[in-house]
Amino acid sequence: xxxxxxxxxxxxxxxxxxxxxxxxxxxxxxxxxxxxxxxxxxxxxxxxxxxxxxxxxxxxxxxxxxxxxxxxxxxxxxxxxxxxxxxxxxxxxxxxxxxxxxxxxxxxxxxxxxxxxxxxxxxxxxxxxxxxxxxxxxxxxxxxxxxxxxxxxxxxxxxxxxxxxxxxxxxxxxxxxxxxxxxxxxxxxxxx
Amino acid sequence: xxxxxxxxxxxxxxxxxxxxxxxxxxxxxxxxxxxxxxxxxxxxxxxxxxxxxxxxxxxxxxxxxxxxxxxxxxxxxxxxxxxxxxxxxxxxxxxxxxxxxxxxxxxxxxxxxxxxxxxxxxxxxxxxxxxxxxxxxxxxxxxxxxxxxxxxxxxxxxxxxxxxxxxxxxxxxxxxxxxxxxxxxxxxxxxx
Amino acid sequence: xxxxxxxxxxxxxxxxxxxxxxxxxxxxxxxxxxxxxxxxxxxxxxxxxxxxxxxxxxxxxxxxxxxxxxxxxxxxxxxxxxxxxxxxxxxxxxxxxxxxxxxxxxxxxxxxxxxxxxxxxxxxxxxxxxxxxxxxxxxxxxxxxxxxxxxxxxxxxxxxxxxxxxxxxxxxxxxxxxxxxxxxxxxxxxxx
Ligand code: B12
Ligand code: B12
Ligand code: B12
Ligand SMILES: C[C@H]1O[C@@H](n2cnc3c(N)ncnc32)[C@H](O)[C@@H]1O
Ligand SMILES: C[C@H]1O[C@@H](n2cnc3c(N)ncnc32)[C@H](O)[C@@H]1O
Ligand SMILES: C[C@H]1O[C@@H](n2cnc3c(N)ncnc32)[C@H](O)[C@@H]1O
Ligand SMILES: [Mg+2]
Ligand SMILES: [Mg+2]
Ligand SMILES: [Mg+2]
Numbered sequence: 001x002x003x004x005x006x007x008x009x010x011x012x013x014x015x016x017x018x019x020x021x022x023x024x025x026x027x028x029x030x031x032x033x034x035x036x037x038x039x040x041x042x043x044x045x046x047x048x049x050x051x052x053x054x055x056x057x058x059x060x061x062x063x064x065x066x067x068x069x070x071x072x073x074x075x076x077x078x079x080x081x082x083x084x085x086x087x088x089x090x091x092x093x094x095x096x097x098x099x100x101x102x103x104x105x106x107x108x109x110x111x112x113x114x115x116x117x118x119x120x121x122x123x124x125x126x127x128x129x130x131x132x133x134x135x136x137x138x139x140x141x142x143x144x145x146x147x148x149x150x151x152x153x154x155x156x157x158x159x160x161x162x163x164x165x166x167x168x169x170x171x172x173x174x175x176x177x178x179x180x181x182x183x184x185x186x187x188x189x190x191x192x
Numbered sequence: 193x194x195x196x197x198x199x200x201x202x203x204x205x206x207x208x209x210x211x212x213x214x215x216x217x218x219x220x221x222x223x224x225x226x227x228x229x230x231x232x233x234x235x236x237x238x239x240x241x242x243x244x245x246x247x248x249x250x251x252x253x254x255x256x257x258x259x260x261x262x263x264x265x266x267x268x269x270x271x272x273x274x275x276x277x278x279x280x281x282x283x284x285x286x287x288x289x290x291x292x293x294x295x296x297x298x299x300x301x302x303x304x305x306x307x308x309x310x311x312x313x314x315x316x317x318x319x320x321x322x323x324x325x326x327x328x329x330x331x332x333x334x335x336x337x338x339x340x341x342x343x344x345x346x347x348x349x350x351x352x353x354x355x356x357x358x359x360x361x362x363x364x365x366x367x368x369x370x371x372x373x374x375x376x377x378x379x380x381x382x383x384x
Numbered sequence: 385x386x387x388x389x390x391x392x393x394x395x396x397x398x399x400x401x402x403x404x405x406x407x408x409x410x411x412x413x414x415x416x417x418x419x420x421x422x423x424x425x426x427x428x429x430x431x432x433x434x435x436x437x438x439x440x441x442x443x444x445x446x447x448x449x450x451x452x453x454x455x456x457x458x459x460x461x462x463x464x465x466x467x468x469x470x471x472x473x474x475x476x477x478x479x480x481x482x483x484x485x486x487x488x489x490x491x492x493x494x495x496x497x498x499x500x501x502x503x504x505x506x507x508x509x510x511x512x513x514x515x516x517x518x519x520x521x522x523x524x525x526x527x528x529x530x531x532x533x534x535x536x537x538x539x540x541x542x543x544x545x546x547x548x549x550x551x552x553x554x555x556x557x558x559x560x561x562x563x564x565x566x567x568x569x570x571x572x573x574x575x576x
Contacts, residue, residue, distance in 0.1 A: 008547075028531040040521065046508070191293065328424035329424065379451060
């Protein structure tokens, strides 16, 4: 179980830190960058939730996602691709069910939105604007997870989850803009 | 024309994605990082616009910039430096005029600001604080655009545009702090 | 002394820029990324301060940190590890005292918080939510500072300062959530 008491330990003052399995690596290790950016994604979702109080369904989705993102962090901080975990002491890893839940939510939300013929300018309501930030930060996290996956084998469900997350943030942002009716479309070359 | 309907396609679940010309690359390709960070810049400008309603001129500048940033994204997602585009079917690229518009706006805003003898602490009004975030995120995007430009030829106007954008965000932030009068200066070594 | 007057100089339009000592480097140089991300950290703290007005002690801590971050930027933009600075014209560098101040503040705040048996979902009050963003962005800055330190000798106090900063943001975020009583704990595997 994770314990947080003293908070600063000075053990990282020379630029090294520990993974979940105790192995010490440089703080600029790609694995640390990957779960550090998942943490950043979680923090920006925390900001979005400042504006979801009057939409309890949206807020509950975001709360589940915030919890999931620590499961994802636990997965990423524990080297291994999930397939070889010791069955007596399995590591906590992202499961297909968690991504499927995102897909069901996307489908349900998307059913209420009009199809789009152009990109939308990110923004609108406070909730929508912050969800667009979450969307783009989760895609930055995805780029680092994919970079890590190109170097070491990781749980493929982790990659799927983070890919789906940005699409969830997109439809939720549209939902938060009056079902997309208040979204403003990009006009290619408008200011040329 | 861009179409957004199903939103999630699962085609990126293994870490590859498509550029504007259909070519498939890894999601951690520097080109994808570059336009992905332009998208993030756009999202944080969307947050800044939550606070520009009572300054319609500022809001209109930000709206034009948001539209420009998709032109910039279209430019960056389409390999080529702009010079060799097929004249019958030109690609959408950033033009010198778009950067010149930023310069004219910077000059007009800057005329109303006092010269500075030190850096200013980012923050102040809600609009100013968020514009400083946009300023620093656009500079992060610039670093990635410059990295891409070191590897492949890209439209030089794209580099100029993103460079000028952060200066625009700086003067606009000062403008949003009572013409700079409420800005607080850095005092070197104050807390030593 | 730093002077800011014209703001845009066009000298960076081809992707090169100057360090504090005048040396020209590519904008995607790791050193530029390091102090650019310190600047971004400063900007997000500026956003957090939109919500600290009714906690003057917290606000004063954040103000000192914002000033420190320009000292840190000055340190990082001036190559050298601090040990060889000309004693007649020393460079401005982060000192041990600045990190010790952070430690004293962390200890004082932490004394009022309950120990934790799990991670906390980032968010809660507006101040707490934004401090979690600052926490994760400062850790991103730290990763770049550590990357730089792996390539060139830098002032070791700079690394310590940025490491401690994220722990400061963590305890301050808990403090801003009713002394941690409103923090919501991660439940491993909750949604599996
Ligand atoms: C990786 C990590 C992080 C990552 C990712 C964590 C995540 N899950 O997303 C991030 C970046 C988020 C992080 C942040 C922080 N961290 Co941290 N973190 C760690 C580290 C290295 C591992 C934690 C972890 O997630 N382990 C995975 C868990 C689940 O492992 P486990 O409990 O051993 O369980 C294993 C099995 O039992 C099984 N399992 C467990 N539960 C379940 C459930 C099911 C259903 C199944 C099947 C299996 C299963 O799977 C696990 C893996 O094999 C620990 C040190 C350590 N080794 O514990 C520090 C540590 C806990 N962190 C620490 C600190 C200080 C922080 C921060 C405050 C830093 C900061 N300033 O931002 C923040 C707090 C964030 C918050 N919101 O609360 C300190 C705490 C110091 C102290 N004593 O006070 C520690 C101890 C590191 C240190 N020595 O300094 N952290
Ligand atoms: C690159 C890209 C992005 C980039 C950059 C786009 C930009 N312009 O900034 C970013 C990162 C922003 C992005 C984001 C998203 N995207 Co996207 N994106 C694309 C991609 C690959 C190209 C889009 C593009 O900008 N093309 C350039 C345009 C302008 O090309 P064009 O219309 O063919 O026009 C050409 C010429 O006719 C000419 N031209 C056109 N207009 C004009 C005007 C003038 C004056 C001139 C001279 C020339 C000219 O120039 C163009 C280039 O040669 C498309 C797939 C595709 N190939 O279309 C997916 C695609 C549209 N995206 C998709 C998705 C899902 C998204 C996101 C929802 C993802 C997410 N979760 O965040 C978001 C939505 C963002 C938003 N706010 O709406 C999906 C949509 C799926 C669906 N059917 O529903 C697609 C189809 C990809 C896919 N297969 O999954 N995207
Ligand atoms: C590095 C840098 C940055 C960095 C980091 C700065 C930091 N300290 O954190 C960051 C990224 C923050 C930055 C941002 C910006 N910058 Co700048 N920046 C510089 C640069 C290259 C160095 C500035 C610096 O910090 N020097 C370190 C200082 C302290 O050096 P110094 O005064 O010479 O002092 C030396 C000694 O005397 C001694 N010292 C000084 N004080 C003290 C005190 C004590 C106690 C001790 C012991 C020693 C000591 O130490 C120093 C180092 O050896 C200057 C160009 C230049 N060379 O001056 C541009 C420059 C000032 N920036 C510029 C601009 C435009 C900006 C931005 C507006 C860009 C933007 N759009 O975001 C922002 C403004 C940010 C703000 N909030 O105000 C322009 C201004 C143009 C103009 N004339 O108007 C300049 C001139 C660059 C240029 N040619 O374009 N910048
Ligand atoms: C919608 C478009 O966004 C791009 N794309 C796909 N994944 C990412 C990511 N993680 N970050 C940035 N851009 C991405 C691809 O070009 C895709 O086609
Ligand atoms: C004002 C100073 O900011 C630095 N600089 C210039 N461009 C960038 C960027 N994209 N990101 C971070 N820092 C930058 C240079 O050192 C310049 O002189
Ligand atoms: C709490 C945990 O966070 C990780 N860690 C330490 N420093 C950083 C950083 N700069 N960025 C991201 N993660 C970090 C380590 O794994 C540490 O144990
Ligand atoms: Mg995707
Ligand atoms: Mg510049
Ligand atoms: Mg640390």
